[in-house]
Amino acid sequence: MRSGYLFGAALAAALAALAVYPTYGTGYGVRAMLQLFMWVALAGSWNLISGLTGYVSFGHVAFFGMGSYTAALLVANAGWPWLAASLAGGATACALGLVIGYPCLRLKGPYFAIAMLGLNEVLRALVSYFEGFTGGGNGLSLPTLDATVSVYYAMGLTAAVIIVLTYAIITSRFGLRLMTIREDEVAAEAMGIDTFHHKLGALLLSAVGPGVAGALMARDQGYIEPISVFPLAITVTMIVMALFGGKGTVFGPVLGAVVLFVAQEIVWASYPYFHPLLFGAIIVAVVLLMPRGVLGLLQQRYRLPRTI
Amino acid sequence: MNVVITPTMVGQVVISGILSGALYAMVALGLALIFGVMRVINIAHGPLLMLGAYATFFLWQGLGINPYLTLPLSMAALFVVGVVLQRALVFRVVAAPELSSLLLTFGVSIALVNLAQLSFTSDLRAIEYITGSWILGPFALSKSRMIAFVTAAAITGGAFVFLKTTRLGKAIRATSQSREVALVCGIDVNRIHLITFGLGTALAAAGGTLISVIVAIQPEMGQIWTFKSFLVIVLGGAGNYPGALLGGILLGLVEQLASLFLTTQLSEVVAYVLLVLVLLVRPTGLLGGRQT
Numbered sequence: 050m051r052s053g054y055l056f057g058a059a060l061a062a063a064l065a066a067l068a069v070y071p072t073y074g075t076g077y078g079v080r081a082m083l084q085l086f087m088w089v090a091l092a093g094s095w096n097l098i099s100g101l102t103g104y105v106s107f108g109h110v111a112f113f114g115m116g117s118y119t120a121a122l123l124v125a126n127a128g129w130p131w132l133a134a135s136l137a138g139g140a141t142a143c144a145l146g147l148v149i150g151y152p153c154l155r156l157k158g159p160y161f162a163i164a165m166l167g168l169n170e171v172l173r174a175l176v177s178y179f180e181g182f183t184g185g186g187n188g189l190s191l192p193t194l195d196a197t198v199s200v201y202y203a204m205g206l207t208a209a210v211i212i213v214l215t216y217a218i219i220t221s222r223f224g225l226r227l228m229t230i231r232e233d234e235v236a237a238e239a240m241g242i243d244t245f246h247h248k249l250g251a252l253l254l255s256a257v258g259p260g261v262a263g264a265l266m267a268r269d270q271g272y273i274e275p276i277s278v279f280p281l282a283i284t285v286t287m288i289v290m291a292l293f294g295g296k297g298t299v300f301g302p303v304l305g306a307v308v309l310f311v312a313q314e315i316v317w318a319s320y321p322y323f324h325p326l327l328f329g330a331i332i333v334a335v336v337l338l339m340p341r342g343v344l345g346l347l348q349q350r351y352r353l354p355r356t357i
Numbered sequence: 358m359n360v361v362i363t364p365t366m367v368g369q370v371v372i373s374g375i376l377s378g379a380l381y382a383m384v385a386l387g388l389a390l391i392f393g394v395m396r397v398i399n400i401a402h403g404p405l406l407m408l409g410a411y412a413t414f415f416l417w418q419g420l421g422i423n424p425y426l427t428l429p430l431s432m433a434a435l436f437v438v439g440v441v442l443q444r445a446l447v448f449r450v451v452a453a454p455e456l457s458s459l460l461l462t463f464g465v466s467i468a469l470v471n472l473a474q475l476s477f478t479s480d481l482r483a484i485e486y487i488t489g490s491w492i493l494g495p496f497a498l499s500k501s502r503m504i505a506f507v508t509a510a511a512i513t514g515g516a517f518v519f520l521k522t523t524r525l526g527k528a529i530r531a532t533s534q535s536r537e538v539a540l541v542c543g544i545d546v547n548r549i550h551l552i553t554f555g556l557g558t559a560l561a562a563a564g565g566t567l568i569s570v571i572v573a574i575q576p577e578m579g580q581i582w583t584f585k586s587f588l589v590i591v592l593g594g595a596g597n598y599p600g601a602l603l604g605g606i607l608l609g610l611v612e613q614l615a616s617l618f619l620t621t622q623l624s625e626v627v628a629y630v631l632l633v634l635v636l637l638v639r640p641t642g643l644l645g646g647r648q649t
Contacts, residue, residue, distance in 0.1 A: 103456045107400070107463060152637040159398040160591070160636055162459050164629075166400070167584040171629045178622050231454075281580075285467055292460065325471035332464030336457050337449055 056357070067205060071198045079201055083269065085310050086204040087262050091283070092290035092302035093211040094258035098251045099288075100296035101224065103231035104154070106252075108165035109259055109287060111172050112142035114278035116260030117267040118176065121189045124268070131196065132203065135264035142260025143253050150252040155245050157234055173279040188274030191267065200269045204262065211258045216299045218254075220356055227251055228297070282325065289328045292335045295342025300357050304344055362617065365495045370617045374610035376502045379509040380564060382605025384582060385589035386513055387560030389601050392590070393533035394553040395451050397458040400583055401442075401466035405558050407473060407579030409435050409565025414482055414574060424486050424570050425504065431566045432559040439558025443551050451550065466580070473576035483573040505567040512563055513602065516556075520598065529553055581625065588632045591640075 071079050091109065099105050116138030123129040123137055149168060153161040176183045183189065218224040229237040230244050238244050267273045286309075294305025313324075339346060347353060388402045399405075412431035417424045442465065450457040487504070490497040520526035532539040532549045540546050564582070568574070585608065592607050593600025608628060615627035 099456070103454060105456050105459045105463075107459075149633070152633050156636065156640050159455060159459060159587075160640075163398065163584060163587045164632060164636070167581075167625070167629050167632070170581065170584075171626050174622060174626050178620070178626075231456075288460070288463075322475060323471070325467050326475070329464045329466070329468030329471065332467070333446060333461055336461045336464065337446070340457065 053354075064209075071201055076197070079197060081314065083197065083201045083204050085306060086201070086208040087266060088287065088290060088306040088310050089208040089303050090204065090211050090258045090262045091287040092294070092306045093208065093215055094255045094262075095287045096291045096296055096298075096302045097211075097215060097218070097255035097258075098248075099255075100291060100298070100301070101218065101227040101231060102248050102251050104248060104252075105162045106165045106255075106284075107162055107288075108168040108284060109255075110279055110281065110283040111165070111168040112145060112256045112259035113263035113266075113283060114169065114172055114176075114275075115142045115145050116263030117273050117278040118183060118189070119260070120264030121191055121267045121273050122183070124191050125189055131191075131194070131200075131264075131268040135203065135261050135268065138264030138267075139257040139260040142256045142263070146252050146256030147249070150249045154248040154252060169279045169281065169284070173275045176275045176279075184274075186275060188272055188277075191271050191273075193271060194268075196268060200265050204265050207258060207261050207265065212299060212303060214254065215302075216356065219299055223247070223250070231297070285325065285328050285332075289331050291342075293331060293342055295344030295346075295348075298342070298344045298348070298355075298357065301342050301344040305342065308343075366617060369496050370613040371610060372496055372498065373502070374613035375606055376498075376506040376609070377612070378606030378609030379506045379513065379602075380567060380605070381585060381589050381608050382602045383509040383513045383516075384561055384564035385586040385593075385601045385605055386516055386598065387557035387564075388583070388586040389590045389598060390529070390553055390560070391557040393598070394529060395447075395458075395550055396455070397447060397451060397462070398455075398587065399447075399554075399557065400459060400462040401469055402557070402561050402586055403579035403582035403584070404466045404469040404473075405435060405438065405579070406561040406565040406568075406582050407574070407576060408438065408469065409562030410569040410574040410578065411473065411477055411565075412562065413566040413569045414484060417484055417486070424484050424566070425508070428508070428563060428566045431562045435562030435565075436555040436559040439555040440551050442558070443554035447554060448547065448550060466583070470576050470579065477576060479575055479577075481573040481575050484570050486570055499571075501571045505571060508567055509563070512560070516560065517598065525552065585628065588628060591632060591635055 067082070070082060074082070091113065094112075095106060095109050116135070119141040120129075120131065120134040120138040123134040124131055129137070149164055150161070153164045177185050180186070218227070226237065226242045226247050229240070229242060230247060234244055263278060267278070270277075290305035290309050291302045292305070293309060294303065295301025335342065341349065344357070348355065348357070384402075384406060388399060391397055391399050391402075409431045412434050413424050413427045416422045416427040416430060422430075446461060446465065447458065450461050487501050490499050491503065492498075520530055528539070528544045528549055529552070531542065531544060532546055532553075536546055539549070561582075565574075565579075568578075589601055589604035589608050591604070593602070593604030608631070611631055612624040612628060615624045619627070
């Protein structure tokens with residue numbers, strides 16, 4: 050119990066520090082934290098579908114790009130305020146999740162994973178094809194606006210909402226049903242769980258976060274193009290973070306995002322070409338040696354509660 | 358686009374579709390074999406095809422070997438790579454939940470593509486060995502595609518005969534039908550797994566060799582092939598090996614027709630829509646169920 054309070058206090062202190070950080074931090078620092086929030090939001094969202102139900106998404110960047118393009122088009126062409134456009138980005142990403150999830154999640158097995166594998170290529174091709182509307186390979190520029198600090202708070206809030214949502218799900222009956230599907234889908238069905246709608250629900254929830262995060266990044270960068278918002282590398286990075294920290298836990302994706310992001314900024318920035326090789330190796334190593342991730346290992350060893 | 362579409366053009370497109378269909382079928386058969394026997398979808402299937410293409414390129418460029426004669430070499434080399442992969446990594450997750458094998462082979466695929474970028478650079482490389490077409494009435498048959506078609510059809514046919522008639526082929530089919538019963542019958546299941554992974558990878562390598570003579574190759578060429586192979590399996594019906602042939606030809610036709618009526622840019626989009634539609638309407642595949 051005591052450690053519970055301690056954990057709560059540390060969490061509150063960290064949140065307070067992050068809330069006042071833009072007042073004291075450097076421009077670079079705020080940007081870096083903004084990116085860290087984005088990774089927390091992405092890894093946390095991936096965790097909602099893949100960590101909880103065991104259905105691997107190899108294309109979550111599609112939701113990110115969907116949100117980016119929705120928001121950029123609404124801001125640049127329709128003059129929407131960026132905050133409203135970001136919410137719209139979350140909504141269209143969610144709609145995309147429905148279009149993919151409805152046919153693919155009715156089936157058990159690898160169909161969903163493979164369908165997601167091709168999705169970002171398809172969206173990239175569509176964006177390039179409808180260049181009159183999307184700007185194609187030339188990209189889209191948003192009106193200039195220095196909103197880094199506001200985007201910092203919006204992104205931080207997005208990440209926080211996703212973590213709180215994960216906690217709420219893991220401690221709910223809905224979450225237990227999702228985890229039952231992960232452990233044994235046939236048994237879950239036999240127990241009367243409507244597995245299709247549960248999986249679909251998890252996917253829709255996990256699509257919103259990347260949509261909003263993509264929209265916010267579009268606002269912060271001020272310019273997007275197909276290559277910058279649909280790269281496989283974003284999917285790979287969020288998967289590595291969630292796996293490393295511990296999939297299926299509340300704070301695993303946060304831990305993974307922080308550790309790998311810091312490592313990336315400090316150490317690996319000098320070796321950009323080796324990134325994918327390293328990440329591929331980490332995925333293989335975690336799957337074989339540490340399937341529950343760092344947090345899962347700590348949970349087991351120190352008997353920490355399942356709900357962190 | 359105000360191009361008039363003539364019957365000759367449609368005929369030409371149908372021919373091209375069938376020509377690429379055999380290639381799709383062969384590569385997809387490799388993925389289907391591994392999936393059938395181990396229930397593992399090998400995400401690295403496409404990147405392994407890419408390695409096969411590079412094997413041919415370097416044998417041709419470095420040693421001056423006729424690219425078509427490198428076929429057995431590239432298949433043998435990738436057979437070994439497949440066996441090593443299975444022995445070192447994949448066998449550990451065969452019995453684990455699907456998530457593990459998907460993630461593991463995904464990690465391998467990312468690493469392979471990056472390794473290829475580091476060792477071979479991302480430059481486009483082409484084998485200029487055979488160009489031009491044979492003219493048959495109003496139709497032109499690209500020589501390299503025609504050779505690829507015949508070779509792929511022969512290899513696919515050979516694989517079917519192998520699976521149907523040889524003791525090893527029967528053991529592979531038995532293992533894919535029931536691992537337990539195969540074990541009881543005295544089949545060394547782990548050895549079958551090794552051989553199957555090697556064979557599946559060799560089929561991907563054959564695809565890589567044939568493609569390298571048709572189009573320019575680069576490290577990222579492979580990933581789309583994992584997706585396409587899976588689509589071919591879904592079209593033909595998972596676990597139904599002859600279905601792969603139908604699925605491959607269907608995918609080839611759809612892609613070619615899409616490039617005629619829409620644009621080549623959208624051929625992948627059309628393939629994707631096809632996957633989603635099939636999953637929606639007939640998830641067991643066009644030929645239905647599992648009949649190995």
